[in-house]
Amino acid sequence: MIIGVPKEIKDNEARVGVTPAGVKALTEAGHEVLVETLAGAQSGFPDEEYQNAGAEMVGEAGHVWGKAEMVVKVKEPIEREYVFFREGLVLFTYLHLAPLPALTDKLLESKIIGIAYETVRDRQGTLPLLTPMSEVAGRMSVQVGATYLEKERGGRGILLGGVPGVPPAHVTILGGGVVGTNAAKIALGFGAKTTIIDVNLNRLRELDDIFNGRLYTLASNSYNVSQATREADLVIGGVLIPGATAPRIVTRAMVSEMKKGAVIVDVAIDQGGCVETARPTSHSDPSFVVDGVVHYCVTNMPGAVPHTSTLALTNSTFSYVLRIANNGAREALKQDAGLAEGLNTWMGTLTYRGVAESQLRPWTPVANVLA
Numbered sequence: 001m002i003i004g005v006p007k008e009i010k011d012n013e014a015r016v017g018v019t020p021a022g023v024k025a026l027t028e029a030g031h032e033v034l035v036e037t038l039a040g041a042q043s044g045f046p047d048e049e050y051q052n053a054g055a056e057m058v059g060e061a062g063h064v065w066g067k068a069e070m071v072v073k074v075k076e077p078i079e080r081e082y083v084f085f086r087e088g089l090v091l092f093t094y095l096h097l098a099p100l101p102a103l104t105d106k107l108l109e110s111k112i113i114g115i116a117y118e119t120v121r122d123r124q125g126t127l128p129l130l131t132p133m134s135e136v137a138g139r140m141s142v143q144v145g146a147t148y149l150e151k152e153r154g155g156r157g158i159l160l161g162g163v164p165g166v167p168p169a170h171v172t173i174l175g176g177g178v179v180g181t182n183a184a185k186i187a188l189g190f191g192a193k194t195t196i197i198d199v200n201l202n203r204l205r206e207l208d209d210i211f212n213g214r215l216y217t218l219a220s221n222s223y224n225v226s227q228a229t230r231e232a233d234l235v236i237g238g239v240l241i242p243g244a245t246a247p248r249i250v251t252r253a254m255v256s257e258m259k260k261g262a263v264i265v266d267v268a269i270d271q272g273g274c275v276e277t278a279r280p281t282s283h284s285d286p287s288f289v290v291d292g293v294v295h296y297c298v299t300n301m302p303g304a305v306p307h308t309s310t311l312a313l314t315n316s317t318f319s320y321v322l323r324i325a326n327n328g329a330r331e332a333l334k335q336d337a338g339l340a341e342g343l344n345t346w347m348g349t350l351t352y353r354g355v356a357e358s359q360l361r362p363w364t365p366v367a368n369v370l371a
Contacts, residue, residue, distance in 0.1 A: 001325040002032045004068025006061045007039040010075045012283030014042030014306035015313065017072035017093065020053040022318045027054035031325050034064045043310040065089075070329070072321055074313065075300055076103060085110035088347070090329045092321060094118055094133075095344055096299075098245045098358035099272040104350070111348045113329050117317060118270075119243040119352060120342035127242060129320070129342075131178050132312035134267075136302040138182030138238060141265040142171070142190065144296055145234040148263045148287060154294045156261035158233050161191030168192045172232035174225070174249050174274055176203045176217075179238030179267050184215055187234075195228055197249075220249070229254050237266040239274040243344070243354030250275040252290075260292035269297040272358075333370055340366045 003026060005018045016039050018026075023033045035055040037047060047057050058064050065071060065084035073093035077085075085106060095116035097104045107114045117129035142160070149155035149169065162168035171187040173180045176198035187194040188211065195216040198204055204217040218224045229235055229250055235258070239246050246268040255264070255277045266278040273279070277290040281297045283304060288295050302309035320339060324332045333340045344352040346369040356363035 001328070002034065002067055002069045003321070003325060004064040004071045005033065005035045005039055005055075006064045006071065006073060006081075007036040008074055008303075009061075009080060010078055010282075010300060010303075013075050013300050013303040015074040015303055015310045016040040016043050016045065016306075017074050017314070018318070018321065019043075019310065019314050020045055020049040020055075022314055022321065023050055023053040023055045025318070025322060026325060029322065029326060032056065034058050034068055036061055036064050040310075043306040045310075070321075070324060072317075074310075075303075076100065082106045082110075085112055087111040088113065090115065090324065092117070092317075092324065094270075096270045097344055097352070097355045098243060101359050104345070104355065104359060104361075107345045108348050108350060112345055113343070113347065114345035115324075115329070115333075115339070115342045116243070116344045116352070117313075117342065119344065119354070120320065121338040123338065129313075129316050130242075132316050133302045133309065134178035134238075134240075135182050136305065136309050136312060137267045138179040138236075139186050140301050140304065141179070141183050141236045141238075141267050142186035142192075142234075144301070145171070145236065145263050145265045146190065148265075148294050148296055149233060149261075151261075154261065154287070154289060155263055156233055156259060160187070160234070169233040170231050171195070171234045171236065172197065172228040173236045173238060174220075175238035175240065175268075176200065176207050177238060177240055179240070180236070181207065181210070183236045183238060183267075184211065188214055192234075195232075197225060197228060225249055226254050226257070230257050230259075233259065233262050235262070235264045235275075237264065237268045237274040237278070239268050240271065241354065243352050245272040245358040246274045248274060248276045250277075252276045255293055256291045258291070258293050261294070262292075263294045263296065265296045267301065270299050273297060330370060333366065340370070343369075346370075
């Protein structure tokens with residue numbers, strides 16, 4: 001198979017879909033790999049390393065997309081890349097289609113085989129390709145929040161961990177999944193008073209044990225969310241419904257009652273956000289203020305630490321890349337029910353229920369299109 005690795009062009013996105021180590025494994029397996037010039041440079045992988053691993057370096061993105069049978073990316077294609085779509089091309093990347101009906105339209109019109117990292121499942125039912133970036137984003141969310149609490153960034157001028165004689169900041173985390181757990185680790189490490197809110201009481205019990213009682217836990221309901229956000233200096237949104245639009249847990253009214261200079265970091269913004277006042281931002285223009293509350297809603301947070309993020313991501317994605325290359329998309333999907341969960345579009349048909357329900361579209365189960 002011919003695998004294409006284009007340079008990411010989303011705002012300040014510096015990750016890359018395949019590392020030189022991945023290229024070497026693919027070429028040793030008999031595949032051809034086309035890598036766009038400078039695709040890995042900002043992640044710490046220069047063109048020379050790709051060439052030495054056996055890649056063919058290509059100067060233009062159009063040539064990579066045009067010749068490749070499978071394109072491996074990191075982020076969802078943006079409008080400038082739609083022109084490269086063609087029937088039967090396998091696209092393996094984060095898609096986050098639920099809040100992106102225009103991209104969904106283009107994938108369906110072009111009859112792309114779109115396999116989304118964020119909906120692939122493993123045998124345990126977890127999301128192995130979403131987990132590493134959720135770990136990065138969860139940990140980053142506290143770093144970012146601490147920075148935006150500084151007065152010069154519009155924050156309350158609070159040190160997250162406080163000092164002797166001065167209390168620490170209050171951090172409220174929405175969701176006790178991968179993002180929330182990793183955010184809690186860092187917030188507690190800073191010395192902040194940290195609360196996690198989740199709808200799953202068993203998960204709250206687990207978190208209480210994991211953090212040995214140092215973490216406050218609350219059952220999710222509108223009253224508790226309202227109270228916790230009102231007291232918070234930093235709110236981190238980490239609520240996820242795989243493949244579907246995130247529920248709006250924090251309402252505009254709740255935001256209006258928060259402290260002036262408090263900070264919201266909505267990690268769920270890739271799936272539409274779990275805060276009603278949130279809207280997608282970029283690394284070049286990352287924040288905005290609503291009712292005196294600073295909002296940070298960058299849709300590709302891990303792109304700010306591309307070396308760590310690329311290695312963490314490709315550690316998880318590469319085995320699937322090799323499997324698709326060795327067997328072809330149809331056979332690979334048939335052999336692995338978890339990988340089949342990642343299929344969002346197949347030759348003009350929408351195949352993921354969460355996206356269909358979010359966009360009020362018809363859909364067809366994967367088993368039917370592969371039959």
